[in-house]
Amino acid sequence: MAADTISMTKLKQLFLLHQNGESQRNIAKVIGISKNTVKKYIRLAKLKGNEVQDLVQQEDYEQEKLFAEPGIESRDRERDLEPFYPYLDKVLKDT
Numbered sequence: 001m002a003a004d005t006i007s008m009t010k011l012k013q014l015f016l017l018h019q020n021g022e023s024q025r026n027i028a029k030v031i032g033i034s035k036n037t038v039k040k041y042i043r044l045a046k047l048k049g050n051e052v053q054d055l056v057q058q059e060d061y062e063q064e065k066l067f068a069e070p071g072i073e074s075r076d077r078e079r080d081l082e083p084f085y086p087y088l089d090k091v092l093k094d095t
Helices: 008-019 024-031 035-047 052-057 060-067 072-094
Strands: none
Touching (some): 008 024, 008 035, 008 060, 035 060
8 A cells, every 4th residue: 555645735635625625526526635645644633632723824844743654753753663563452451
C-alpha cells in the first residue's frame, strides 16, 4: 500500500472544497488524488477536533504538524518495544 501523504497545498485545497460543500468524489477528481485519501484527511481532521474553516486558514507548517505521518523516531521506538508485547499482553490479561 502506498503512503497517502499529500502536499500541504493540496490539503488546504481539499479542506476548502470540502467547506464549500463539494463531494468527496469531486474533490478527489479536482485535486488528482484518490477518494480514499480525501476520506482519510477529512476523518483525521474530525478526529483531531479541528474545524474545516480553521484548517483552511492555517499556515502550511501548522497543517504539517497536525497531519504529518509518524517519523522515523516513532517507528524506531515502536520496534524497540516489540519484544515487550507478549509480556504486556500477559500482564494485561491477568488483571
